[in-house]
Amino acid sequence: xxxxxxxxxxxxxxxxxxxxxxxxxxxxxxxxxxxxxxxxxxxxxxxxxxxxxxxxxxxxxxxxxxxxxxxxxxxxxxxxxxxxxxxxxxxxxxxxxxxxxxxxxxxxxxxxxxxxxxxxxxxxxxxxxxxxxxxxxxxxxxxxxxxxxxxxxxxxxxxxxxxxxxxxxxxxxxxxxxxxxxxxxxxxxxxxxxxxxxxxxxxxxxxxxxxxxxxxxxxx
Numbered sequence: 208x209x210x211x212x213x214x215x216x217x218x219x220x221x222x223x224x225x226x227x228x229x230x231x232x233x234x235x236x237x238x239x240x241x242x243x244x245x246x247x248x249x250x251x252x253x254x255x256x257x258x259x260x261x262x263x264x265x266x267x268x269x270x271x272x273x274x275x276x277x278x279x280x281x282x283x284x285x286x287x288x289x290x291x292x293x294x295x296x297x298x299x300x301x302x303x304x305x306x307x308x309x310x311x312x313x314x315x316x317x318x319x320x321x322x323x324x325x326x327x328x329x330x331x332x333x334x335x336x337x338x339x340x341x342x343x344x345x346x347x348x349x350x351x352x353x354x355x356x357x358x359x360x361x362x363x364x365x366x367x368x369x370x371x372x373x374x375x376x377x378x379x380x381x382x383x384x385x386x387x388x389x390x391x392x393x394x395x396x397x398x399x400x401x402x403x404x405x406x407x408x409x410x411x412x413x414x415x416x417x418x419x420x421x422x423x424x425x426x427x
Contacts, residue, residue: 210267211265212268212270213250213268215271235250237250248269267280306339306343308335313349319352320356325356325384326384330380362380363376
């Protein structure tokens, strides 16, 4: 599991006023839970960029009070408009205790069904897993190049030693959707009889020839 080192400073003052002052100075207030005690600390925002702004799961090695604590980000708060980092809560890893974390899911390869006009659907961007710290992967990678039209890969198809997936086994995480074909009916133009061809049965008869001119009136 990849880690990011955080050089932290203890928070000696708590409260809204002290927190605002920390943020104004470019620091992020943090809490560390899960160990023997709850620790409050802060560090410059730059210390957290490789930990937060990444698609992979990464742990933190927090250097605080002369000790190193290995932890992961449990919750994060961001400013809704500017999306600036406001606060981070960490949970400390304990070697013998399993933890629940979200791990990014990466699908590798181009399904052969796409060449036939299919479309790959991937409902999950991350998977919720339960594992000991030593078994947590940075990312879950699955090859989907063998998938043809209509093929589906489900949660039960993912097997990672030491990792329990916290999703229903039948849930699909990748499927190649068959394209919907729209058939348009083109109306057939009415056939016109060729010149000299007898009219079709049931067609109205041709108009009778005009009657001969009337004979001259008989002489009186």
